[in-house]
Amino acid sequence: MRLSLPKIPTAPFCPSEVQGTVIIPSKANSWQKFLVFAGPGLLISVGYMDPGNWATDIEGGSKFGYSLLSIIFISNAIAILLQALCVRLGMVTGLDLAQACRLKFSLSVNILLWILAEIAIIACDLAEILGSALALNLLFHLPLIWGVFVTGLDLVVVLWLQGKGFRWLEAIVLGLISTIAICFLVEIVFARPDWNAVFQGYLPQPSVLGNSEQLYLAVSILGATVMPHNLYLHSAIVQTRKWQEALPDVKSALHYATLDSTIALIGALFINSAILIVAAATFHFSGNQQVAxxxxxxxxxTPLLGSGLASFLFGLALLASGQSSTFTGTIAGQVVMEGFLNLMIPCWLRRLITRCLAIAPAVIGLSILGEQGVGKLLVFSQVVLSLQLPFAIVPLVLFTGSSQIMGKFANPFWIKGLAWLIAGLIIVVNIWLLAKLLT
Known part of the structure; x- marks a missing residue:
């Protein structure tokens, strides 16, 4: 039985308005149905390749070569499972994670979860602002402070997208992700890594546990991989597909939607791996192990690879990374506000509020720390995200494991056990990472 919440007024380009707007043709073959289902996974995957991930991947590759590729692989495997649970929750119950929390928890608990989710979205937006501003500085020598304000102009793009439909947003994000992928494909060609060593890097390395600095970076990669707002977002946008007339049952819809997110996250695995591989091949094995x-x-x-194109492509990919995350943050904010508070505001106003709240700490931090403080601010944003993450994971695992909520689609025993194990691991990892950063 599907749970339901009272209907509320809608606002332009917001989750409740676009629900069921992408129709699956009833006479489409399997390949055509998959192509129509494809899209939500792309929007989720951008959170796994944002500027915060760049910082850990570059430092990990320059200091320790390819050995942390195994951590990137494990982190992505965990992300694939958690996002699959989001798909299951959204498609089976018709609720996103925030709405399910409002239905099952008390008002005080929901207010707390909402505040934490909003702080996480602002922290994520902070990383996107810094990444985009840094890219503008590197490519066009625009001062970082000015770059921070220029990033606020993406509000114009959000307004333009309002009347275009959800598939337009997915197409733009696909273009940005493709830009990142192509740039790093060329970077890898320039870097000429040792592919035998690369493949060995995907095997678990005992040395990671024996080196405290290497372990710290490994924990940073794991702790910053799963974005808390992605869990709220995915459970909502997966409902944009109207599949009931084209597919025989929920199980078939779950198959296509889960395949979409899995393939998209495999793409994110490639991009994160490419960043670390380029850093390792270019810096670690040339004696520049201090690059962080x-x-x-x-x-x-440019001087190490002998091509000015290498630096340009790196900056272009960074700009695409920051901008692609911008759009998903807007929708995630709407999901959280609508789900927890039963409150809707225009999408442009939501974007303006979130961006202003993120620009303020960016400007203050850069004024105090200077241009070399970008790395510290990126780390700070990841710490804030790590604090909020358990408060999104635990309800997700709890709801998808409940037969009262999910019926026959509740997680089987082995998935339930694995999900709780992963939730516990991420909680411990984030607590440990937070303690190390504070000390």
Whole structure:
């Protein structure tokens, strides 16, 4: 039995308005049905390749070569499972994660969860602002402070997209992700890594546990991989597909939607791996193992690889990374506000509020720390995200494992056990990472 919440007024380009707007043709073959289902996974995958991930991947590759590729692989495997649970919750119950929390928890608990989710979205937006501003600085020598304000102009793009439909947004994000992928494909060609060593890097390395600095970076990669707002977002946007007339049952719809997110996250695995591989091949094996900042990597790529195109592509990919995450943050904010508070505001106003709240700490931080403080601010944003993550994962695992909520689609025993194990691991990892960063 599907759970339901009272209907509320809608606002332009917001989750409740676009629900069921992408129709699956009833006479389409399997390949055509998959293509129509494809899209939500792309929007989710951008959170796994944002500027915060760049910082850890570059430092990990420059300091320790290919050995942390295994951590990227494990982190992505965890993300695939958690996002599959989001698909299951959204398609079976017709509720997103925030709505399910409002239905099952008390008002005080929901207010707390809403505040934490909003803080996480602002922290994620902070990383996107810094990444985009840094890219503008590297490519066009625009001062970082000015770059921070220029990133606010993406509000114009959000307004333009309002009348275009959800598939337009997915198409633009696909274009940005493709830009990142192509740039790093060329970077790998320039870097000429040792592919035998690369493949060995995907095997678990005992040395990671024996080196405290390497372990710290490994935990940072794992702790910053799953974005808390992605869990709310995915459970909502997966409902944009109207499949009831084209597919015989929920199980078939779950198959296509889960396949969409899995393939998209495999793409994110490639991009994160490519960043680390380029850093390892270019810096670690050339004696530049001290590279830890994105801007340092940009400056060294040209002299070490012998091509000015390498640095340009790196900056272009960074700009695409920051901008692609911008659009998903807007929708995630709407999902959280609508789900927890039963409150809707225009999409442009929501974007304006979130962006202003993120620009303020970015400007203050850069004024105090200077341009070399970008890395510290990126780390700070990841700490804030790590604090909120357990408060999104635990309800997700709890709801999808409940037969009262999910019926026959409740997680089987082995998935339930694995999901709780992963939730516990991420909680411990994030607590440990937070303690290390604070000390």
């Amino acid at each position: 900042e994105i801007q340092d990597a940009y400056q060294l790529l």
